[in-house]
Amino acid sequence: MYLAGWSKQPLPLTPRGYAMHGYGQWHHRARSTRLPLMCRTIVLHHGHQHLVFCCLDLGYITYAIRQGVCDHLTTVLGGDFTPEQLVLTCTHTHSGPGGCSHDGLYNLVTPGYVPDYVEAIVTTTAETILEAWNSAEPTEISLSTGHFENEIPVAWNRSLDAYNENPEIVPRDDLHAHLALDRTMPVLDFQRNGQTHALMSLFGVHATCVSSQQTAFDGDNKGYAARNAESQLEATGIANPVAIFAQGTAGDVSPHYHGPGQARRRKAIHGEAEYQYARRNGEYQSTLALGALGEEATRIESEGLDALLSYIAMPGRKADPAYANGVDDAYTSAPCHGVPFFAGTPVDGPGMPSLLARSAGWLARRLRRKRLNGSADDSDRSYYQQLYQAQGNKDILLEAGRKQVLGHTLDRLPLPGWADPLVAEMKRQARLGALNQSDLVPSVLPLQIVTLGQIAVVCCPGEFTTVAGQRVRDTVSAQLANTGIEQVLLLTYCNDYMGYVTTREEYQRQRYEGGHTVFGQWSLAVFQTEFAELARQLNKAPEQRTYDRETRPTPVPEAELALRSNVPPPGL
Structure with missing residues (x-):
């Protein structure tokens, strides 16, 4: 019982x-x-x-x-x-x-x-x-x-x-x-x-x-x-x-x-x-x-x-071919968010306007071609080859791993803060040093x-x-x-x-x-x-049993967490 x-x-x-x-x-x-x-x-x-x-x-x-x-x-x-x-x-x-x-x-x-x-x-x-x-x-x-x-x-x-x-x-x-x-x-x-x-x-x-x-x-x-x-x-x-x-x-x-x-x-x-x-x-x-x-x-x-x-570290992990359509080099990559993430869902939660989403997609594809075919050094080219192979046909807007938006670091986004309060907050935290070592996503x-x-x-x-x-x-x-x-x-x-x-x-x-x-x-x-x-x-x-019991997420730097804690919401 x-x-x-x-x-x-x-x-x-x-x-x-x-x-x-x-x-x-x-x-x-x-x-x-x-x-x-x-x-x-x-x-x-x-x-x-x-x-x-x-x-x-x-x-x-x-x-x-x-x-x-x-x-x-x-x-x-x-x-x-x-x-x-x-x-x-x-x-x-x-x-x-x-x-x-x-x-x-x-x-x-x-x-x-x-x-x-x-x-x-x-x-x-x-x-x-x-x-x-x-x-x-x-x-x-x-x-x-x-x-x-x-x-x-x-x-x-x-x-x-x-x-x-x-x-x-x-x-x-x-x-x-x-x-x-x-x-x-x-x-x-x-x-x-x-x-x-x-x-x-x-x-x-x-x-x-x-x-x-x-x-x-x-x-x-x-x-x-x-x-x-x-x-x-x-x-x-x-x-x-x-x-x-x-x-x-x-x-x-x-x-x-x-x-x-x-x-x-x-x-x-x-x-x-x-x-x-x-x-x-x-x-x-x-x-x-x-x-x-x-x-x-x-x-x-x-x-x-x-x-x-x-706990498993997801980036760079290999899939068993039995679950990957027989593909022997099926890997994950560092986290990336595509344009559709920012565009939202049409009924539950719309996001950025469709015209802006189409423009962002065009810029993402342009950046991909530049990185894979351009003048990047060998280490960067190898990194991006693996990244884009894992991410497939996703138009990447945010590289959460490297903390870049369309190739720009978070503190130097070309979009002005007054145009979008979320962009302004991202820039603010990045310029404060609140995101240097902290992960953007788990x-x-x-x-x-x-x-x-x-x-x-x-x-x-x-x-x-x-x-x-x-x-x-x-x-x-x-x-x-x-x-x-x-x-x-x-x-x-x-x-x-x-x-x-x-x-x-x-x-x-x-x-x-x-x-x-x-x-x-x-x-x-x-x-x-x-x-x-x-x-x-x-x-x-x-x-x-021999599975991994020890791995855990890396602790966030307390100093960085403090920089983005208890930020007054708008209107206060």
Whole structure:
């Protein structure tokens, strides 16, 4: 019998005019709270084995948050806690706080790093975990799977032409983008005395019902789903239920209609209607989750918990040809952001104007030709040959590794600061020396697999598209076929955030997701390679496992972090 405990607390974050994380828009600033942002936790014990699932109403998990929580738990729990046991994920609401990363890029609009936000998140998360840890009682656990009927308007694929490039899928036309995604919802059910007290749902859909035009913290669709499910459980007499609505393969999945007339339909939802739209989308999710409980449920009968966590340095990593279409020299590169990343998505979050994007693409291709054919020295030419081979047909606007925009260092961008406040902030931080040694985006990433009885959960950093996630599941399932694992689930936005992962076929289309697949066209193949190796380690006895337990991101220079911390937001 497993012991399980659960807990939830609101994150004590005071909106003070800092930009929120998600849309990357300078004007998208939090000045109030609509639906409180929550921390929800489920803790499992089996003998001396432990497992923690913790989901935050945030746009991203960062290494700063995760390491702070691990340090706190180690101090309190000592040897009973190891970092491998902690699965820290988020709902990816775009109406949550920014400024929570030690890395520079995703904090630019905040502006900068907000240490008291991180401290509040870390403290509350640790307290919630400890409360759940200490309240564990015998609990029955089962896995059910719900499926959204085709007519339920809960999600659409937002990059359909890229999705259709994948050879294993059934191509869909513009009228059927709602079918170009995984419409199933696995639900872990935690029962006592035959009643559900807690649950964890995994369904991939962006938490972008509320747009960048709003100015309030809000849990978006996942937050409303959790609140609605908990209210329904309370109505049955359950005290303090916990409902986690986490993310699956959300990378190319939108909660907004995509198809003919999509711009007109999106424009019609604004102001208060956006919050009602988020509530309705969340209710679709909570209704399916609660309805799935008990229906053809798989009881977690086999006992035991297990967890593996390994950090890998992504740049320059080689993919196994088995996952790279037989290519023997498929490598990742230093992180680069393409023009489509800055252009945004046409419905969820538009970015730079199309004319400017086309001009930036032309300049990026011109710079590529110059670097590969021009007068650069041999070392630079070799570097760029490898970079462009890895990045493929991406029009690179930002080289996050070398910290250049179209070949210009950040402090010398030719665009004047008055033309774009984000450019002004980037220049300011660069000229202060706040980004000299600090990474712009994470390059050392956490990969994690945990098992609960006969269920394995693959925990991925960042945003995986529908088919990319399915390939990861298939890869891990193949490695665990003879181990007693009967089902492999995928949980995304786990433990850190670095952007997107598409399939190589999707990448060639260079939509927003491909432009934000920062390590290049072989990123997924490398993730498959590394997850396959991690899964193979699960086949071994714990004392025989040889995976990397030591690698961690390089600490950010404290002096640089201080230079970009507590920067007053506009208007203060």
